[in-house]
Amino acid sequence: MESLARGGTRWKRFAVVMVPSVAATAAIGVALSQGALAASFSVSGQQFKVTADRLDGQGFVQYGAIDSTKAGKKPVAVVGFSTAQIRSLCQSVVVPVPAFGDVTMKLSAGGAGGPKVEAKKLYIDADDISADATFKNVDIGVSVDDTTKGPGPSKGDKYLPGSFAQQAETATFKDVKQRAWATTAGTFKLSGLKMAVKKGKNECY
Template sequence: MESVARGGTRWKRFAVVMVPSVAASAAIGVALSQGALAASFSVSGQQFKLTVDELKGTGFVQYGAVDVGKSGKHPVAVVGLDSAKITNLCQSVVVPVPAFGNVSMTLRAGRAGGPKVIAKKLYIDADDLKANATFNKIDIGVSVDDTTKGPGPAKNDQYAPGSFAQQAESVKFTKVRQRAWATSAGTFKLSGLAMSVKKGKHECY
């Protein structure tokens, strides 16, 4: 799948701090590890957290957009990567269950010393990031419609035409800590996938 459509909304002015942001989510990893994601979706009302020890990617692009779901409209910084290799991925989501309390689902893959997580045509919609980043041949301030070094904006993403974007031939991120609304990928191979479900709040960070 070369692109992913998301729920539509009319663009409204908002400011997104354009920082180098990236991570990879296993929120829907079991399905993605076997094939492509559906062509469109609206985001849930919950965010999830991710940690990554190291991510090496080729073909990087970033731009501002809006994710839409039943919980409303959420401004995000979208990161797109042609390909990525990820070491020690952790993804967690906490679901409040009526009359029971919080339930946490945690997924881990690509443990250090073993096979890495491999993603193709990866898009991450995030609103918070902490990481160390190194870019190779970066362009900052290019029009989102004219990016050439990454996968380009996802089809039907809600963004302002001609708005600010940045791109690079390759990137390396370490010590990633990210909060995201959605992740999608053409393929997502999760080596050593392990899932746990526990009562209470147990997040990756």
């Protein structure tokens, strides 16, 4: 593949990059069902949506893993960054409230013209991501256990040893949209943080 060449590599849609990991997460799901792998990361079981105008990440890694919820085990693609700067971050979740209806909780930070959102050891567990993406010095198909350019797999994640991963020295994503199950970070600085709660569905996208 031409995209394996060292140097800057660009995919118009980040979803193209995620295709191999979909297969990897499917394999992990089979291993879980056969009892070969246990899922230990417990999440709420509610997905949330995130958008950003731009994310500049240093030390990128991506691999397949499993999140565990009360409703069952969820295969995800984990995207990790050693450090990241995010412009115009929006995060929303719709919570169904009995006898009241849907309530949307929306958070925004790092708006245009102000300080960016900053994160260290940032991991995003998602099952749907799209963006315009540019990678520098990318390696595709490296073993998840042997990644060196990013933060490595998160300690709490369950993944198949030796399974597919990719890494890059830097990654830039523009016009990001993602549906996620969990986000973790060593530090997460939210400049210009605003939060709103509204009745009905008022998601980021």
